[in-house]
Amino acid sequence: MKALRVERKKLRLREIEKPTCGEEALVRVHLSGICNTDLEIAGGYAGFKGTIGHEFVGVVEESPGDAMLGQRVVGEINAGCGKCDLCKADDPRHCPNRTVLGILGRDGAHAEFLRLPLANLIAVPDLIEDEHAVFTEPLAAACGILERVKINKNSRVAVIGDGKLGLLCAQVIALSGAPVFVVGKHAEKLRIAERRGIETSLPREAAKRRREFDVVVEASGSASGFATAMELLRPRGTLVLKSTFAGADPASIDQVRLVVDEISIVGSRCGRFQPALDLLKKGAIDIDSLISEEYSLDKGVHAMERAGKKGVLKVFLRP
């Protein structure tokens, strides 16, 4: 089968052996989405070797006991060991021995087939088209913020970054009734938020809102975005970190400011899939505006280049 792989620090489309299901499920991939993490991994982040990609929708083609056979599914990307305290506490996402689809020790979704434990798969309601279902994973990551931080209609929230993740975060948080303020560098991307009634600003003007926000979500993945986030945060406010700054060495955080202003920083990576599927089913999120381009998997290397260009949002791969 075809697979988009990182091998010897190079991104290549390769023909590899089709996996067998073994004790897991074998999923035929219908559509996969390129995430910024894929670009970072191709650039060397996390030292991953193998098939990249973790956003997908597909159909179960083989499985132990034929469970879920023919079912259209999306999949939770972390596969825990099932034995450690965290797995037993139903938190395989933080299992120290976990594998992560296309990120850590497990081949990913930019391929004709992928494998995941049956327990990771979730049926996709018929109402949700493939192009939206692919967004389940990043939307779950946005919803994950609400698992970690209390936000209600009185919370003043800013989101830094107008990329795919920032725009998903902003929309999810706005559904809680909180007034949301998105800071980004691209007028045309900010317009996507504005169409949902969300206030936006270029970074220059955002400086006027210094120390105004209870919660600031850093979703830009840039050092300047981080600086803006800290600027907008009020004393005793909460900074939510959504991005793994791949390029940067451990970025600098002003610890004196953290202590003196009694700021909280909350790292947030992934979230549960069910709330995301519920939102997609309700059509509560503008997904269509976040889709830029689609390529056949054959053109995977080119598609990755496109996904890294300014102004490009989600790029799909179709095997």
Added chain:
Amino acid sequence: MKALRVERKKLRLREIEKPTCGEEALVRVHLSGICNTDLEIAGGYAGFKGTIGHEFVGVVEESPGDAMLGQRVVGEINAGCGKCDLCKADDPRHCPNRTVLGILGRDGAHAEFLRLPLANLIAVPDLIEDEHAVFTEPLAAACGILERVKINKNSRVAVIGDGKLGLLCAQVIALSGAPVFVVGKHAEKLRIAERRGIETSLPREAAKRRREFDVVVEASGSASGFATAMELLRPRGTLVLKSTFAGADPASIDQVRLVVDEISIVGSRCGRFQPALDLLKKGAIDIDSLISEEYSLDKGVHAMERAGKKGVLKVFLRP
């Protein structure tokens, strides 16, 4: 009057004019305590110029309308503007225009007299001797952790640092019923915690407890302490930062680890005085073991040197 001052980057004992009360209260200082922050300020932290010191007990000598006259008091060190949103929300500790006793725009406590707004003063119950009352401010800072982070008897808590602040934090947290584990470099200081039934360890052995703790309090103020704190923290755990690393440039925090392990970092500076006074009144905290030496204010410069020596805990100044 005599005052221990930082002027032109030098620490000196000087004769200055005795302040008048004006619209505030004038307090005759009975006893003041040297905090690590004083040492940092003398080293250039925060660019403060004036009389240093913020831990004190004294008696109100003059005040508008003779309020609290003759009353023995301690004092909340942050004086807000009284007009901004934060002050109106009863949080002058974070007022952007605040002054802070001996730290920011306001002469401090290592002097014969100091001034504070009447609203900042709290009467000291007769049961509490001066030598214990001086600890109200640092003990309040330790209690402040419980304002910011949920800790109960099931929380696994580690405290990094066996200095005055670390030992106060450990004792306060232990009172909540949580098992506390103190990591420090000085066997004789660790023994103070052990006498309270608190488990302790040298850093070398602490490495065995990797990723075991729900909450880790960094109270060492050192880069190695910070690294140990991160090591001991479990995924989704909370790191409480108590120290303002004065010497260091903005210290490095591994943002990738924060996001991947979904860690929270909570900055904690000061706390309310009343819970601290309550603990002192009950004799719930071993304060005596934390007192090392006492000097007359005349010997202030020497006392500051002593306070900076290894193995020395609290040093008092008596005007």
